[in-house]
Amino acid sequence: MRQTDDGSGSSRTGRDESPEERADRQWGEMLQEVRVTQTGAQILFGFLISVAFTPRFAQLSATERTLYVITVILGAMATGTLIAPVAFHRFFAGHRLKPELDRAAARLISLGLVLLALTVGSALLLLLLVATGSATAWAVTGGVMAWFATCWLVLPWLVLSRARRRQR
Template identity: 40%
Template sequence: MTDDEGVHVETEAERLTRNWNELLQELRVAQTGVQILTAFLLTIPFTPRFDDLSDGQEIVYLAVLSGSVAATALLVAPVAMHRALFRKGQRPWLVSAAHVCASVGLAALAVTVSGVMWLVFDVVIGPSWAWAAFGASAFLFGALWIGLPLLNRNTR
């Protein structure tokens, strides 16, 4: 469809298709990283050094493993939902649900990676550095994933 000046005006169906395709591209990038992280975390208990972890470190390990599995489930969920609803006329709901899953999944990934930073630093050099690494990681994710987009949104 074009307007009076010959410029293409996007229909609602075209907008939904474009939004869905953009979401899928974003999810492809995130899924690879979170799946590798989850696979890596699943192998850690089978390493000799795992027995050296303190009770607190084991709890943090289980928390970051759970976060990684949750992030994986959330970032892969839109694909499963699409498969279940294929050709059922649910594209508006699907785009909305995929957006929520992607947002929550990315938040879970950021918290999980920051938790992994805490765990690694705690094991290697102690709790003071672990908290600094956690804080720096969380700050970096927040600045890049929230701060910069908000800054850009406010300048336009």
């Protein structure tokens, strides 16, 4: 989409929509995106909580227990951060602050994705350390985290860069 100046000094995306309509559309799109990540984070967090109540938990080494605690904390933070846009929406409702809501929610969702990736990475590391007991767990986890970075950061950045070059 090409950006145009609407005469008000702000640039628009080439859609025939007011700033309020644009904010409403963006909010709806963000809600759809965050529904997927919220569900995944909540399920992962639920499973992480249950681990402490299994017989095998008592057999974890001190390092594995520390990693477990870090993983649970990251999971709680990811879940809270991904749910936070709902709280923002409740506070902002009726105050005509949808553009501000969109910007805040976008930042929270981005942070939530980082925390979710770290949660998945630390959970994977813990699982692989317990299952294999080998240093290979670190290498495999590093590879998976590199894959996350590629899929979640590098590829979108490349697509965006190419699109920007075509628009010039």
